[in-house]
Amino acid sequence: MNENIAMNDEEYSDYVEQKAKKSPIAKNIFWAFLVGGLICMIGQLIADICMFFSISKEDSSTISTIILIFLGAFLTAINVYSRLGKVAGAGSTVPITGFSNSIVAPAIEFKMEGYILGLGSNMFKVAGPVLVYGITSSVIIGFIYWLIKLFM
Amino acid sequence: MKVGKQTIRLENTPKILDTCSIVGPKEFAGPLSSYFDLHVDDVFVGEKSFEKGESHMLNSCINHLLSKNGFSTQDIDYIFAGDLLNQCISSGYCIRDFNIPFFGLYGACSTFCESLTLASLLVDGGFAKKVVAATSSHFCSAERQFRMPLEHGNQMSPTGQCTVTASGCAVVVPGTVKGNSPKVTYVTPGKIVDMGIKDMTNMGGAMAPAAFDTILTHFKDTGRNPNYYDKIITGDLGLLGADILVDLFSKQGIDISSKHEDCGCIIYDNEAQDTHSGGSGCGCIASVFSGYFFEQLKTKKLNKVLLVATGALMSPVSSMQGESIPSIAHAVAIENEV
The missing domain is CATH 3.40.47.40 (Stage V sporulation protein AD)
Known part of the structure; x- marks a missing residue:
């Protein structure tokens, strides 16, 4: 609140909202779809190539995942992924390459503070929540699955 | 005094x-x-x-x-x-x-x-x-x-x-030193203004009311009005904050649009350099004033300016704890002897 401004906090917030430039949602969605889809296609392509050389389906998808993680890390290191993220948004954050980016980026950044307390303790700064809640929810779902199996 | x-x-x-x-x-x-x-x-x-x-x-x-x-x-x-x-x-x-x-x-x-x-x-x-x-x-x-x-x-x-x-x-x-450098005539230290904006990516919106409050108080205290100054220079409100500041003044029936310039808006070519709402940071007004505006004061292209730096006093910790952004603006009146 301010005595010179004839608006309360809520009114001011609405006023700012109405003045603020909006995100170009249609453009963002288009690029997210295109880049996200492209990354998934590359993954599928790798898996298909593996299966073509008669590797099992399960192993093929593991190989594809590993290669995508490497690509994400590599593109982060040469400063391409951050530029890609600027255009693609969720399209490059959601696939596994984005997960790789979220671990490698802080690792590069915090190397300056040393390998143990810098890199080591900050590497999962961005990806940490994904790991914590990803693992927790998979354990819970697994437990529910086990319970259902017991009675079926 | x-x-x-x-x-x-x-x-x-x-x-x-x-x-x-x-x-x-x-x-x-x-x-x-x-x-x-x-x-x-x-x-x-x-x-x-x-x-x-x-x-x-x-x-x-x-x-x-x-x-x-x-x-x-x-x-x-x-x-x-x-x-x-x-x-x-x-x-x-x-x-x-x-x-x-x-x-x-x-x-x-x-x-x-x-x-x-x-x-x-x-x-x-x-x-x-x-x-x-x-x-x-x-x-x-x-x-x-x-x-x-x-x-x-x-x-x-x-x-x-x-x-x-x-x-x-x-x-x-001191003012007694010879030479025709611009003088500091008035200072208006600002008070903290918080209009409840919580978005750390919208500091212009959070800081504009603080700039408005300090500039208006400066006018009331000194009896001056925007016409007195050649330029009213704000620090780093950016495109949105600058727009809000001018609008808040026009709501009071005061037109500052022709006098106002924001360092955050002019330091970059916002479209070409992809800087969104403009520049920010303490170096913004410091470098733009020291480089661009001081030169104009020295050559007497400008004679009376009100320099208003704006600051958003939050931290990542306060933002994560759900606090809004307290903002502040300090004004310094800088004038040439004419």
Whole structure:
């Protein structure tokens, strides 16, 4: 609140909202779809190539995942992924390459503070929540699955 | 002498003898490049970390200011400086090498006017003959403290601003010193204004009411109006904040649109350099004033300016705890003798 401004906090917030430039949602969605889809296609392509050389389906998808993680890390290191993220948004954050980016980026950044307390303790700064809640929810779902199996 | 609610009239009108500015590569590629004294091509400034680089940049800036005026560090009585980093390390480590008594300040992006205010008051009171006011900010060091790692691929909000990699400094001397340097006539230290904005990517919206409050108080206290000034220069409101400021004044029936200029809006070519709402950081007003506007004051293209630096006093911790953004603005009236 301010005595010179004839608006309360809520009114001011609405006023700012109405003045603020909006995100170009249609453009963002288009690029997210295109880049996200492209990354998934590359993954599928790798898996298909593996299966073509008669590797099992399960192993093929593991190989594809590993290669995508490497690509994400590599593109982060040469400063391409951050530029890609600027255009693609969720399209490059959601696939596994984005997960790789979220671990490698802080690792590069915090190397300056040393390998143990810098890199080591900050590497999962961005990806940490994904790991914590990803693992927790998979354990819970697994437990529910086990319970259902017991009675079926 | 205090006049009105918040303003102080400087009876002995200290002078801003000279200024110096230094900018990073992105700022040097912007539209104001020819006005800055120095620039660096490498964001590390030849150091191993961004923080050291920022310190180095501030150091070069102050050194250049002293050398171009033929001063040595012993000539300077006190130094007021600040930056955006935790515990103001850029300033502390920079001034470690100088052996000058030092006051470290934190006013976020308002620090330049805060240090200029205090330096002017110290000189006006007759407590010092030469006082330096300096600030710096660095895109990379600010980004890692306030936002995401640099290499992380994400999108910036259209209201977001780009922290300026730059330093600026000024040396304040008593009004009796010869020469036709511009004088500091009034200072209006601001109070904290918080209109409940919580979005850290919309600092312009959070800071505009603080700038409005300080400028309006300055007018009321001094009996001046926007027509008195050639320019009203705000620090780093960005496109959105500047728009809001002008609009808030027009709601009061005061038109500042022809006088107002925002350093955050002019330091970059926002479209071409992809800086969204503009520049921010304590180095923004420091470098743009020291480079661009001081030159115009010296050549008398401008004679009366009101310099208003705005700051958002939040931290990543307060934002994560759901706090809104407290904002502040300090105004300094700088005038040529005509």
